[in-house]
Amino acid sequence: MKRFIGFVTKEFYHIFRDKRTMFILFGMPMVQIMLFGFAITNEINNVNIAIFDQSKDNETQQIINKISASKYFKIVNQITHEAQIESIFRTGKVKAVLVFEKDFIQNLQNKKTAKVQVITDATDPNIANTITNYINAILQNYSQEINKNVKPVYQIQTQTQLYYNPELKSVFTFVPGVMTVILMLVSAMMTSISITREKEMGTMEVLLVSPIKPFQVVIGKVFPYIFLSIINAAIILLLGVFVFKMPIEGSLFLLALESILFIITALSLGILISTIAQSQQTAMMFSLAGLMLPVIILSGFIFPISSMPLPLQIISNIIPAKWFIIIIKAIMLKGATIHTIWKETLILIGMTILFIAISIKKYKIRLE
Amino acid sequence: MKLTLNMSITVQNISKSYNKIKAVETLSFAVNEGEIFGLIGPDGAGKTTLFRILTTLLFADEGTASVAGFDVVKEYKSIRNCVGYMPGKFSLYQDLSVEENLTFFATLFGTTIEENYDLIKDIYIQIEPFKTRRAGALSGGMKQKLALCCALIHKPKVLFLDEPTTGVDPVSRKEFWQMLKRLQQKGITILVSTPYMDEAALCDRIALIQKGKILKIDSPINIIEKYDKTIYDVRAKNTYQLLLDLKNHPSQYSVYAFGESIHYTDKETEFDSDTLKKYLEDKKHTEIEIQMTKPTIEDVFMDL
Numbered sequence: 001m002k003r004f005i006g007f008v009t010k011e012f013y014h015i016f017r018d019k020r021t022m023f024i025l026f027g028m029p030m031v032q033i034m035l036f037g038f039a040i041t042n043e044i045n046n047v048n049i050a051i052f053d054q055s056k057d058n059e060t061q062q063i064i065n066k067i068s069a070s071k072y073f074k075i076v077n078q079i080t081h082e083a084q085i086e087s088i089f090r091t092g093k094v095k096a097v098l099v100f101e102k103d104f105i106q107n108l109q110n111k112k113t114a115k116v117q118v119i120t121d122a123t124d125p126n127i128a129n130t131i132t133n134y135i136n137a138i139l140q141n142y143s144q145e146i147n148k149n150v151k152p153v154y155q156i157q158t159q160t161q162l163y164y165n166p167e168l169k170s171v172f173t174f175v176p177g178v179m180t181v182i183l184m185l186v187s188a189m190m191t192s193i194s195i196t197r198e199k200e201m202g203t204m205e206v207l208l209v210s211p212i213k214p215f216q217v218v219i220g221k222v223f224p225y226i227f228l229s230i231i232n233a234a235i236i237l238l239l240g241v242f243v244f245k246m247p248i249e250g251s252l253f254l255l256a257l258e259s260i261l262f263i264i265t266a267l268s269l270g271i272l273i274s275t276i277a278q279s280q281q282t283a284m285m286f287s288l289a290g291l292m293l294p295v296i297i298l299s300g301f302i303f304p305i306s307s308m309p310l311p312l313q314i315i316s317n318i319i320p321a322k323w324f325i326i327i328i329k330a331i332m333l334k335g336a337t338i339h340t341i342w343k344e345t346l347i348l349i350g351m352t353i354l355f356i357a358i359s360i361k362k363y364k365i366r367l368e
Numbered sequence: 369m370k371l372t373l374n375m376s377i378t379v380q381n382i383s384k385s386y387n388k389i390k391a392v393e394t395l396s397f398a399v400n401e402g403e404i405f406g407l408i409g410p411d412g413a414g415k416t417t418l419f420r421i422l423t424t425l426l427f428a429d430e431g432t433a434s435v436a437g438f439d440v441v442k443e444y445k446s447i448r449n450c451v452g453y454m455p456g457k458f459s460l461y462q463d464l465s466v467e468e469n470l471t472f473f474a475t476l477f478g479t480t481i482e483e484n485y486d487l488i489k490d491i492y493i494q495i496e497p498f499k500t501r502r503a504g505a506l507s508g509g510m511k512q513k514l515a516l517c518c519a520l521i522h523k524p525k526v527l528f529l530d531e532p533t534t535g536v537d538p539v540s541r542k543e544f545w546q547m548l549k550r551l552q553q554k555g556i557t558i559l560v561s562t563p564y565m566d567e568a569a570l571c572d573r574i575a576l577i578q579k580g581k582i583l584k585i586d587s588p589i590n591i592i593e594k595y596d597k598t599i600y601d602v603r604a605k606n607t608y609q610l611l612l613d614l615k616n617h618p619s620q621y622s623v624y625a626f627g628e629s630i631h632y633t634d635k636e637t638e639f640d641s642d643t644l645k646k647y648l649e650d651k652k653h654t655e656i657e658i659q660m661t662k663p664t665i666e667d668v669f670m671d672l
Contacts, residue, residue, distance in 0.1 A: 006475030010464065017463045202459035206518075209423045209453040210476050211445075365444075367425045 003212055007220035014194065015224055021190065029182045029232050033239050036174040044130050049096045050077035050088055055104035063116070066142055067098070072134050089121050096120045096131050164333040175240035176328045177301035179233060180321045183259070184266045184295050187229050189287035191270030195221055196283040205367065214363050222267045229263040230256075249335030255328065258345065262324040265348050268355035269320070275362040295321040323347050375434075376401045376526055376557035377422065382431035384417050391417040393580040394431070399559060399573075404552050406571030407561040408665065414580040415561040416456055419530045422559070423453045436525045436557075449477075452524035454515050456531045462504030466495055466514055469503050470521060477522030487554065488517045491547050509540025516547065520556075527551065529560040533567065545570050565666035576669055583672040588665055595668050597621070600632045600641060601661040604653040613651045617644070624670050631667060 015021050049067075053060050068075045077094060079085060085097050099117035101107065108114040118135050120128040165172045195218070198204040207217060237255075240246035248255065269291070277283040296302060298312065299321035305313055316322050323344040330336035338345070377399040384392040392414040399405040407415045420426040422435055424444035432439065438446040460469045470492075474481050485492075491513050498506065503514060512532055519527060529548075533541040545567060548558055560571065568574045569588045576583040576591075584591060604610040607630065614623040614632055621633040632644070641658045648656050 003475055003478060006472055010461065010468070010472050013464055013468065014461070201462070202455050202457040203461060205420075205425060205455045206453060206459045206473075207476075208425055209448050209451065210473075211449045211478065212476055366427065367420060 004216055004220055007212065007216065008223050011194070011220060011224045015228070024190065025186060025228055025232065026235070028185070029178070029236050030239070032178050032182060033175065033236055036178050037171050037239075037244050044072055044127060044134065046074050047072060047096065047127075047131060048076045048094045049073050049098060049131075050079050050085075050094045051075055052079040052082070052085060052097055052099045054102045055100050057105040059105040059108060059114075060100045063100075063139070063142055064098075067135070067138055070134075070138060085119060089119075092121075094121070095127065096135070098135065169244075171240075171244040172246060172333060173301070173329070175236065175244060175246050176325055176332065177296075177299075179236045179240075179259075179328065180262070180299065180301065180324050181292070181295055182232060182236060183229055183263055183324075184269075184291055184321055185287070186232055187225055187263050187266030188270035188273065188291055189284065191222055191225050191267050192273035192277065192283040192287055193280050195271065195274035196277050196280045200279050208365065208367070214365055215360070218271055218359070218363070222271065225267060225270075226260070226263055229266075230260065233259045233263070246332065248332050250331035250337065254338060255331045258324070258327050258331065258341075258348075261345065261348055261352070262320065262327075265320045265324075265352045265355070268352050268359065271359045272355045272362070275359050275364070294319050298322065299325050301325060320348060320351050375399065376403070377405070377433070377435050377559060379418075379422070379433045380431050382418070382421060382428045382433055384414075384421060384426065384428050390580050392421070392428075395577075395580070395582055396431075397575055397582065397585055399557060401557055402552060402555050403572045404548060404558045404560065404570070406568050406574040407559070407577055408563075408565065408568045408574050408669070409561075409577040410563055412579075413577045415577065416530055417580075419453075419455075419528055419559075419561065423451060423528055424448060450525045452519035452522070452527045454519045454527075454529045454532055456534065458511050458515060460503045460511070460515055460518060463502060465500050465502055466506070467499040469514060470517055473518040474521045479522050481521065484521055484523050487523055487551075488520050490550060491520075492517050494543075509536045509543075512536055512540065512544060513547075516544070520551070524556065526557045526559065529558065531561055531563065533562060533564065541567070565664060565669060568665040574665070576665075576672060578669075578672065584668070591665065591668050592663050595663045595671070597633045597663070597671065598639070599661050599663050599667055600634075600644070601626070601629050601657075601659045602632050602644075602648075603629045603655070603657040604648065605655045606653065609651075610648070610653060613648060613653070617647060622670060626666070631661070631670075633671075 015025070051064055053064070064075065067073050077088060079088065079097065085099075088094055088097065097119045099119065101115045101117075104114045116139060118132055120131050122128040162168060198207065233256075237248070241248060270287070273283055273286045273290075277286055294315075298305070298308075298316040298319050300316070301321070305316050305322065308316065327341050327344045327348075330341050334340075375398045379398070380396050382392055382395045383390070395414075395418065397405075407413075407418065409415055417426065421428045422433055422440060424440050424447050427441065432441075434440060435447050436450050438444075438450075440447060461472070464472065470481055474484075481488075495506075495510050495513050495517070498510065503511065506514065516529075516532065519529075533544055536544065541564075548560065549570075552558060562568065571588060573585065573587050574591065575585045586594070602610065602614065607625075607628070611623065611625060611630055614620060614630060617623075619635045619639070621635045623630060623632050625631075634644075641660075645656055645658055
């Protein structure tokens with residue numbers, strides 16, 4: 001036991017004395033969460049648009065007022081000629097142009113229908129899509145308003161309700177996602193690097209020729225990172241809750257337990273990598289190329305798994321991060337209990353046991 | 369009862385190859401208890417491989433070996449408890465201070481610095497002024513002293529030192545060997561390897577090894593005494609040209625650079641140094657000096 005404590009103390013010295021490690025451990029989570037939370041977002045705000053009003057009547061003016069009153073759009077230009085549409089898109093000053101047809105009000109009153117055209121700059125398809133949806137919504141709203149007193153003959157009304165994330169805040173998916181990525185990175189990469197560093201520096205040779213048992217070395221290596229990863233997870237959750245107003249609907253205790261489980265899964269993956277890799281560089285490549293990309297792309301963090309081609313959907317099942325994202329989203333947003341997420345939890349436990357079993361089998365008590 | 373009862377290390381027909389390249393070939397030797405045994409040979413001779421087999425880090429392809437009475441394969445755990453190992457590469461934690469390194473290795477072996485302080489005292493006293501300094505910031509000589517302290521802290525029965533003085537200044541090297549002598553008096557068996565021939569003379573017995581084979585095992589004095597050739601130390605103004613011309617001498621047996629001069633041996637038993645001098649004068653050499661000299665381990669090695 002004394003031997004183990006001595007070993008863990010040494011590990012903490014390594015971590016606290018290496019500025020790079022400290023940065024990855026504590027700087028990275030904050031930077032990532034801030035980046036994802038503030039900069040990378042699908043929401044739109046203050047989008048510049050132009051108006052091509054060929055009618056210039058009371059009705060169009062009302063619509064324009066409504067649009068400019070919303071916080072989403074800012075009208076920066078009035079176009080007087082059709083040819084200007086193309087050129088204004090070219091300059092990139094506006095993302096969308098709203099075209100009102102000639103005799104808008106007359107058409108509306110006589111033919112009961114009038115046309116508005118929304119032209120968007122689709123170089124960024126997501127934003128173009130969102131803009132169209134937002135403008136549509138405003139126009140719908142307006143047409144309902146003017147029909148208030150008229151009794152429609154037949155009408156189907158859709159009532160949409162968004163559960164769990166009514167404002168469609170992207171931060172709600174990014175916080176669980178970033179937490180997953182960070183825990184994976186810190187746990188898997190840092191342990192695999194710290195074990196391979198001993199191999200590279202030759203200290204592993206000395207450790208092997210000593211009474212310390214291999215599993216003591218491995219647990220001694222992993223122990224500090226469990227501790228630090230828990231702190232990390234706490235920092236991310238605090239940022240999520242207090243800066244981004246992310247709810248935690250479910251039990252905080254369950255969330256903590258699941259996070260610790262995922263940390264251990266990632267650590268065992270790190271140990272597995274270190275049994276294969278001989279140098280810090282290989283370990284880093286393994287963790288970055290072999291873990292980071294799948295975690296970001298195939299876990300459902302950014303791209304929904306259900307819209308992936310079938311082979312990728314199947315592959316995504318072996319990514320531990322996928323299951324963890326399902327678990328924490330369920331706990332944080334839906335208030336799920338263990339009854340609803342036991343399957344995912346079991347999968348993570350199974351993966352952890354598998355990684356540890358392979359590592360023990362592959363761990364070398366000698367140099368070859 | 370094994371015959372090797374008072375043998376600290378026995379090696380019997382050990383072979384080891386990496387991808388068909390033989391690193392060590394049917395090596396056999398034995399080291400007595402309390403002996404300083406030197407493995408002398410150039411880089412790539414197989415010294416490190418042998419060390420790793422004996423410290424249970426590698427499996428030999430063939431042969432058996434034992435350390436402190438334990439078999440290197442079956443009883444590797446017992447060996448790991450009672451030997452001190454200093455690998456060729458500096459293998460301490462560079463980001464830990466001198467004291468932290470020593471404390472760590474003490475706890476690793478389940479002991480404390482205080483418990484075995486008398487064993488490392490002589491060495492540790494020299495690095496103690498720097499005990500708060502990070503190991504990575506120490507000079508080469510001090511690193512070696514620290515590594516030796518760490519390898520000694522658990523009072524090992526056998527000490528394995530793989531090229532402990534490579535890259536260390538001459539003064540520190542000398543000090544280092546004085547320490548080894550003192551450790552020997554405390555009953556520790558020491559297996560040490562070195563590429564430096566001058567250090568060979570400081571061992572009790574040496575094995576000259578090259579290309580994975582042992583060429584000779586004996587005490588340094590015997591090895592030198594058994595050398596039957598007369599060596600001439602030749603100097604001239606242009607050493608390089610001298611080397612070339614001596615190599616072209618018809619009856620030369622061996623010619624090689626030795627420090628600032630050249631060592632020359634002749635095939636003929638009735639060799640006359642004046643004839644050689646005349647030969648060199650004909651080749652327009654100046655400031656020629658030819659002296660008979662005592663053979664050293666290096667001369668023996670060059671002859672093998």
